[in-house]
Amino acid sequence: xxxxxxxxxxxxxxxxxxxxxxxxxxxxxxxxxxxxxxxxxxxxxxxxxxxxxxxxxxxxxxxxxxxxxxxxxxxxxxxxxxxxxxxxxxxxxxxxxxxxxxxxxxxxxxxxxxxxxxxxxxxxxxxxxxxxxxxxxxxxxxxxxxxxxxxxxxxxxxxxxxxxxxxxxxxxxxxxxxxxxxxxxxxxxxxxxxxxxxxxxxxxxxxxxxxxxx
Ligand code: DX5
Ligand code: ZN
Numbered sequence: 280x281x282x283x284x285x286x287x288x289x290x291x292x293x294x295x296x297x298x299x300x301x302x303x304x305x306x307x308x309x310x311x312x313x314x315x316x317x318x319x320x321x322x323x324x325x326x327x328x329x330x331x332x333x334x335x336x337x338x339x340x341x342x343x344x345x346x347x348x349x350x351x352x353x354x355x356x357x358x359x360x361x362x363x364x365x366x367x368x369x370x371x372x373x374x375x376x377x378x379x380x381x382x383x384x385x386x387x388x389x390x391x392x393x394x395x396x397x398x399x400x401x402x403x404x405x406x407x408x409x410x411x412x413x414x415x416x417x418x419x420x421x422x423x424x425x426x427x428x429x430x431x432x433x434x435x436x437x438x439x440x441x442x443x444x445x446x447x448x449x450x451x452x453x454x455x456x457x458x459x460x461x462x463x464x465x466x467x468x469x470x471x472x473x474x475x476x477x478x479x480x481x482x483x484x485x486x487x488x489x490x491x492x493x
Contacts (some may be wrong), residue, residue, distance in 0.1 A: 283466060283493050284450065286311035286344045288476035289335075290326060290426045298338045304479065307486035311344040311366070313454070313474045315426075316359075318349040321373050322424040329358045336363030339389040346396065346454065346474075349373065349422045353382050360389035368394030368417050368452075371406055381411045394452070398423060407444045414450060415472070416441055420465075421455030425478040428471040430456030433463050442469030 287309050292300035301312060314332060319325040336343060344363035348429060351357065352369035359367055367386045368477045379395070386393035394415035397406055399422055409418060418437050421428035434455075441451055452472035453465040473492050482488035 282310075282471075284310045284449070284472035285359045285492050286313040286452070286472060286474045287479045287489070287491050288313040288315055288426060288474050289455070290315045290466045291476035291480035297335070297390050300480065301339050301341070303485050305339055308487050311340060311472075311473055312339060312341040312345060313344045313476075316345060316349060317424065319367075321350045321370065322348045325450070328418075329355070329362045330362060330376050330378070332359060333362040344367060344368070346394075346417065346473075347373075350404060353378060353385065356382070356385050360386070366392040366394055366415060368396050368415060370398065370423075371401055372398050379409055380412060380428055383409070394449075394450075396414075396435070396454075397449050399431055399434045403440040407441070408442070410445050410449055414448075415452055416445070416449060417454055417474075418455055418470070419455050420457070420461070420463075423455075428456055430458075430461040432461075432464065432482065435461070435468060435470075438465060438468035438470050457492070459488075462492045 286405050317324045317326040322420045331438040344366045345364040385395045392414035396417035420434045451470045453470045454474035457475040458478040479488045
């Protein structure tokens with residue numbers, strides 16, 4: 280069995296001590312670092328942008344797993360790629376259907392991984408035709424916008440459909456309300472990457488929290 284890729288979300292970190300909090304998860308065995316980019320338009324919240332990604336890149340060796348919760352993601356691919364994103368995931372709901380493959384190709388042209396994400400109300404069937412073009416498919420198990428929300432079990436069920444259709448190489452990631460219980464539900468369904476913000480950063484033993492997700 281392949282290893283589960285754990286991607287702690289720095290949305291739950293202390294932004295005044297971001298380097299320290301990144302090192303904490305890096306030293307505790309995290310595989311990737313999940314960076315939530317929000318624009319106040321596609322989602323109601325505003326978080327991190329390109330300059331912060333660039334600075335983070337200087338202080339960590341972890342691959343940067345950048346989750347774009349923004350409108351018009353195609354406009355910013357070059358900037359996020361040169362800022363140091365290693366995986367760039369955009370939302371199905373943020374783009375026109377006919378632009379999905381060109382956006383995936385554009386991301387690939389920078390030599391980085393391309394991900395597509397679906398919100399809770401988007402059916403898995405909508406994205407199956409893109410799976411063979413993608414490196415990663417992200418299933419949201421909360422409405423994107425905020426950390427610390429409750430896991431939506433019915434969204435996780437979509438993983439089963441995706442797993443059935445996907446090749447062995449596709450990374451199936453879940454994000455939202457992940458802890459050691461909900462994470463197991465998702466990995467049993469076929470997910471092999473877990474994003475967790477609150478569960479990791481609000482625990483009093485980060486290493487234990489990360490290990491408990493595996
Ligand atoms: C939510 C973000 C998540 C968030 C997860 O819109 O995409 O990555 O940080 O936080 P938790 O794990 O606390 O639900
Ligand atoms: Zn996220």
